Amino acid sequence: MSNRMAIALYQPDIPGNTGTIIRLAACLGCSVEIIEPAGFDLTDRALKRAGMDYVERAALNRHLNFETFDAWRESEQRRLVLLTTAADEDYADCEFRADDILLFGRESAGVPKDVHERADIRLTIPMQAGVRSLNVAMASAIVCGEAMRQLRHAR
Template identity: 65%
Template sequence: MRIALYQPDIPGNTGAILRLAACLGFTVDLIEPAGFDLSDRNLKRAGMDYIERAALIRHSSWEVFERWRKGEGRRLLLFTTRAEARYTEFGYSKGDILLFGRETVGVPDNVHHAADARLVIPMQQGARSLNLAMSAAIAAGEALRQLG
């Protein structure tokens, strides 16, 4: 499975997700531009020595990523607060890509509509959003649980 990050803003979150991916055997697709330099020390600090073990693929734009994804025939699962389907009620497959938007603004409508499924992690009323790295961990955990 894969985790895709759409133009991430916060290097610490990306580093934590790279560490998560290295430990769980996920590949991370980073859809540029990122809001930080990939050599950022916060990225390295959050990822610790796991960054060298993480499989990171950089895509220069959304369009480049989409061409690659469609060519691979992979489903794109967007995690968003604008969804109604709960992430625990969805059936995951090994080739799925779990997509997460920018910490500040999520994803634009064209990316939202391109997803094969839009999933939400339910929260208490009044809560705006979870930390991006926590959301990725929750989603990856459920996908792995289902797939054994």
Template identity: 60%
Template sequence: MRLALYQPDIPQNTGAILRLAACFGLPVDLIEPCGFVFDDRRLRRAGMDYLEHVELHRHRSWDAYQAARTGRPGRLVLLTTKAPMPHVACRFEAADSLLFGRESAGVPDDVHAAADLRIRIPMRPGLRSLNVAMAAAIVTGEAMRQLGFPSS
């Protein structure tokens, strides 16, 4: 399983997601451009000393990310508020890439259309969305639970 961040704009959220990936041993695909300088002190503060434990792959664009995925097994699973399927109804697979959009705008229509599967976190009516780092933790936790992590 992999995590993919589409053009993140908040360094603290990106740092928190990178820390999550380090703790679960998941590689991360960062699809640029970012809305901040990647060596931002706020990113380092949120990620703490966990950042050195992340297998990070930076892609200069969506097209570069798609080219890197060519031939790689697994589905692209987009977390979006526009999905009909709740994340708990999804049967995650070990080769899935979980894609999280920009905090300010999600993902554009072409990226949405490229996903193999779209899921959402159910919430109370009238509320828009969760913080992307919290959403990443919820969905990643469920996926890892289904896949048997940790094994003991």
């Protein structure tokens, strides 16, 4: 079982966001789990531009679909933490674990109900009334930063 936190992206739509998350993960020591199909070619220039030289430095894993990802996750006995606007628990109230997998949905549609139900924990980032959602790269930075703060403080 891995003790490296992971950021999982469910069928990402936007290469620039994915590249930014890859860069974030490379800098923080997280892995990135891409759950296919992506809405773009993972060799896309925009992905490489956004991720810069961090694409080569990141621990990047691709999963054919959610079923293969979830089977891998269960074999590793890792907790799946879904970030969603359809949750009531504030991300800052969660006690993160070093081997958590932070799952972020598609920019255009989030995750389907069956994926939502497979999550061990569902968290949200509180926002002002009248706004729809944060950019997925921003959301991943906020939550991953809090998780890392907690884990480093716990040492």
